[in-house]
Amino acid sequence: MNNPICFSQYFVNKQNVRSFNNVLNSKYLRSENDTAFLKNIFEDEKLVSELSTEVKEILFEIRENVTSCSKQDFKNYLVIKDVEHSLRTIHKADVLTSCSNALVKVIPSKFFGNNHNNKIFSKCTKLIIYSMRNQFLYLGNVIVKSWDFSRFPWNTIIDTLSPKILCHILHWIFKIILSAIISLNFYVTTCKFDNDENKLHFFLKNHWQRFYDIRISNMIISKIISRFEPYCIGKKTKTKYNLQERLKLKMLKREISKLHLVLKCNDDYRPIVRYKNESITTSEKYKIKERLHFLHILTGKSYAKIERHFSVLYTMWIKKNQPKLYFVKTDLSNAFGSISKEKLLKILCERHVEFQKKEKSLYKKKKFAQQYKEIVAELRKPLLIRSGSTIYEWKEGLVQGYKYSPALSELYYSYLDEIYFSEHLKKEDHDLKLFIRVVDDYLYITDSLEDAHLFLKALSNYRNVNFIKTFVNFQHPTIKFRQEITFLGYSYNTANMEVSRANTVFTGDMCYKISFSAAIGDLGKFLENRIGQSGIQINGHIFNFYHNNEELIWHHIFVTLCLSANKFCTILALYCDEKQMSQYLAIYKNRVTVKLCNSIIETLKRNRPSDFIFKYCINHFRYLSFKALLLCAQKTSKCNILVPYVNVELARSNCINGKWRDHSSRICKSGKSKMQAIREICKRADLKIIMKKFNDLPPGVQCFNHKKFYQ
Numbered sequence: 001m002n003n004p005i006c007f008s009q010y011f012v013n014k015q016n017v018r019s020f021n022n023v024l025n026s027k028y029l030r031s032e033n034d035t036a037f038l039k040n041i042f043e044d045e046k047l048v049s050e051l052s053t054e055v056k057e058i059l060f061e062i063r064e065n066v067t068s069c070s071k072q073d074f075k076n077y078l079v080i081k082d083v084e085h086s087l088r089t090i091h092k093a094d095v096l097t098s099c100s101n102a103l104v105k106v107i108p109s110k111f112f113g114n115n116h117n118n119k120i121f122s123k124c125t126k127l128i129i130y131s132m133r134n135q136f137l138y139l140g141n142v143i144v145k146s147w148d149f150s151r152f153p154w155n156t157i158i159d160t161l162s163p164k165i166l167c168h169i170l171h172w173i174f175k176i177i178l179s180a181i182i183s184l185n186f187y188v189t190t191c192k193f194d195n196d197e198n199k200l201h202f203f204l205k206n207h208w209q210r211f212y213d214i215r216i217s218n219m220i221i222s223k224i225i226s227r228f229e230p231y232c233i234g235k236k237t238k239t240k241y242n243l244q245e246r247l248k249l250k251m252l253k254r255e256i257s258k259l260h261l262v263l264k265c266n267d268d269y270r271p272i273v274r275y276k277n278e279s280i281t282t283s284e285k286y287k288i289k290e291r292l293h294f295l296h297i298l299t300g301k302s303y304a305k306i307e308r309h310f311s312v313l314y315t316m317w318i319k320k321n322q323p324k325l326y327f328v329k330t331d332l333s334n335a336f337g338s339i340s341k342e343k344l345l346k347i348l349c350e351r352h353v354e355f356q357k358k359e360k361s362l363y364k365k366k367k368f369a370q371q372y373k374e375i376v377a378e379l380r381k382p383l384l385i386r387s388g389s390t391i392y393e394w395k396e397g398l399v400q401g402y403k404y405s406p407a408l409s410e411l412y413y414s415y416l417d418e419i420y421f422s423e424h425l426k427k428e429d430h431d432l433k434l435f436i437r438v439v440d441d442y443l444y445i446t447d448s449l450e451d452a453h454l455f456l457k458a459l460s461n462y463r464n465v466n467f468i469k470t471f472v473n474f475q476h477p478t479i480k481f482r483q484e485i486t487f488l489g490y491s492y493n494t495a496n497m498e499v500s501r502a503n504t505v506f507t508g509d510m511c512y513k514i515s516f517s518a519a520i521g522d523l524g525k526f527l528e529n530r531i532g533q534s535g536i537q538i539n540g541h542i543f544n545f546y547h548n549n550e551e552l553i554w555h556h557i558f559v560t561l562c563l564s565a566n567k568f569c570t571i572l573a574l575y576c577d578e579k580q581m582s583q584y585l586a587i588y589k590n591r592v593t594v595k596l597c598n599s600i601i602e603t604l605k606r607n608r609p610s611d612f613i614f615k616y617c618i619n620h621f622r623y624l625s626f627k628a629l630l631l632c633a634q635k636t637s638k639c640n641i642l643v644p645y646v647n648v649e650l651a652r653s654n655c656i657n658g659k660w661r662d663h664s665s666r667i668c669k670s671g672k673s674k675m676q677a678i679r680e681i682c683k684r685a686d687l688k689i690i691m692k693k694f695n696d697l698p699p700g701v702q703c704f705n706h707k708k709f710y711q
Contacts (some may be wrong), residue, residue: 003521069105113151130710135198291407306490332462336400336409511570537602559593562698
């Protein structure tokens with residue numbers, strides 16, 4: 001019970017919870033099974049033996065209340081009126097009120113002992129309902145430190161055991177009762193409405209089921225899926241099977257992955273299969289890895305990143321006196337579902353034959369021949385998915401979430417690209433061309449307007465081109481114009497070839513972009529992993545003096561440090577007591593002010609022309625790191641306590657506007673000066689003008705607001 005717990009896993013994506021018996025076996029609610037009921041809560045006979053008579057009586061009363069209140073699946077406690085038939089997100093405040101109404105009836109007031117404990121319980125309920133996907137909560141820290149154990153019934157238990165007993169009871173209430181109230185009345189899931197990828201949305205269960213059934217019906221009519229009869233036998237037919245055969249059929253059904261629908265904008269949706277990783281054995285994982293490696297070799301595509309290709313293009317562009325470049329950015333809709341399985345098998349066969357002809361090693365030939373047979377057998381098997389208790393076969397292409405879909409898709413589209421874009425893939429030494437496709441996203445750059453139009457014409461060979469997301473930087477009668485082209489998290493200025501982070505990386509609510517795992521048990525290490533270089537990408541694509549000027553580089557540095565500072569303040573605001581926040585400043589200094597800044601400096605040194613001198617003082621980086629932290633701490637109300645401490649650090653490192661003698665050009669990890677500063681560098685007039693622009697957070701950056709979060 002001392003470990004962080006993810007309560008959202010018990011009610012997120014739980015579409016098939018039909019009754020309370022799906023959550024808790026009814027045998028535990030029978031009055032003659034007192035011991036079984038208590039063991040279900042505590043999972044430890046020693047703790048059960050230490051329970052006082054008063055606590056047992058309260059727990060048995062909770063059992064009786066649960067039995068009576070769950071008869072209508074807690075629907076009579078909802079405050080949401082089921083009037084609208086359209087699918088809409090339910091406000092979390094209404095969900096909280098509904099759950100609180102039910103919990104008040106289930107849990108007697110004497111369980112808490114006083115109003116103070118009741119408020120702590122209500123706070124915990126609110127935290128769980130407003131939590132994010134896969135967010136872990138430290139139940140011990142939230143409750144045990146604040147709970148008043150001096151009141152009845154907690155004063156009837158041994159002092160050393162009362163916190164442990166309380167944690168077990170509350171864990172059971174939240175895991176079983178609260179999750180049942182939510183999952184029986186609401187469907188909770190993530191959506192693709194915006195960049196808040198970990199935000200949970202609540203929908204009324206019957207509204208979601210209606211939406212889901214209509215979409216499944218449409219997929220059947222469109223022949224995307226079809227019922228797989230061997231698993232779809234009716235109740236009458238089932239009676240002909242013996243018990244062992246029926247159990248076997250039931251187990252086979254459970255092994256088939258569920259089909260989920262992920263909501264997108266404009267009432268669109270994305271079907272996706274979610275596999276359970278824990279159900280795959282180590283040997284199966286090894287086989288999957290081997291097959292994926294085999295498919296990658298058949299694809300024949302290198303692992304070269306976009307940074308390298310763009311750098312080569314930029315060098316050639318400079319040599320040719322910077323001619324106008326024409327950009328085309330697009331993607332394919334339903335890339336996996338549009339794949340023809342028959343054509344895919346032919347491509348697989350053709351590529352395998354080519355490999356066998358070229359390969360000289362008999363060992364590899366034999367090994368890859370076996371891999372080929374296994375992949376073909378896998379593709380010829382029906383691709384089964386489960387919707388409720390009904391099993392369907394996926395008929396059209398591949399489904400998103402299937403373990404081989406990305407690799408097979410890469411093989412398929414790489415082959416077709418060579419046919420459709422053969423002229424665009426050919427590149428002479430003097431050509432200014434860049435063709436990149438990552439999964440279903442395309443970027444094509446050329447110095448010929450005619451070539452750009454020919455690319456668009458060749459692109460029409462694909463029937464599933466998404467023209468809504470297609471952009472060009474030249475006038476076209478049907479396609480949207482855009483000067484800034486965004487691709488794979490980067491933004492390209494098509495006029496001067498400058499590269500920036502796409503604003504989707506740092507705009508929006510930062511709390512929904514952080515992955516909150518069980519590692520929050522050690523908050524220090526969790527902060528180190530999330531705010532350092534492992535959590536924030538540093539590469540030569542944006543920190544590059546070849547295609548970015550110095551002012552833009554300083555802007556990138558500031559944005560990167562704001563990203564780190566915002567993560568730091570968000571994590572502290574969610575998990576740390578205000579009085580303890582200052583002790584984590586040392587982690588920020590080490591991971592951001594020193595290590596992250598050093599990494600940026602090293603990257604800049606590697607990516608600059610030989611005749612260019614980057615004039616800086618280490619304090620410029622240090623100053624910006626604390627400036628970013630100051631701005632985030634000021635706008636994160638729970639972190640306002642950090643402002644005085646940050647101001648002290650800011651004054652020490654402000655060599656542009658501060659006292660010059662207090663600064664140095666090199667600082668060690670402990671913060672001590674290693675090298676005296678150079679006045680001409682520290683007091684640069686041009687840099688002073690640039691630094692004045694960093695008095696506010698970048699546009700779109702939102703700091704954690706607990707009032708807004710819990711609205």
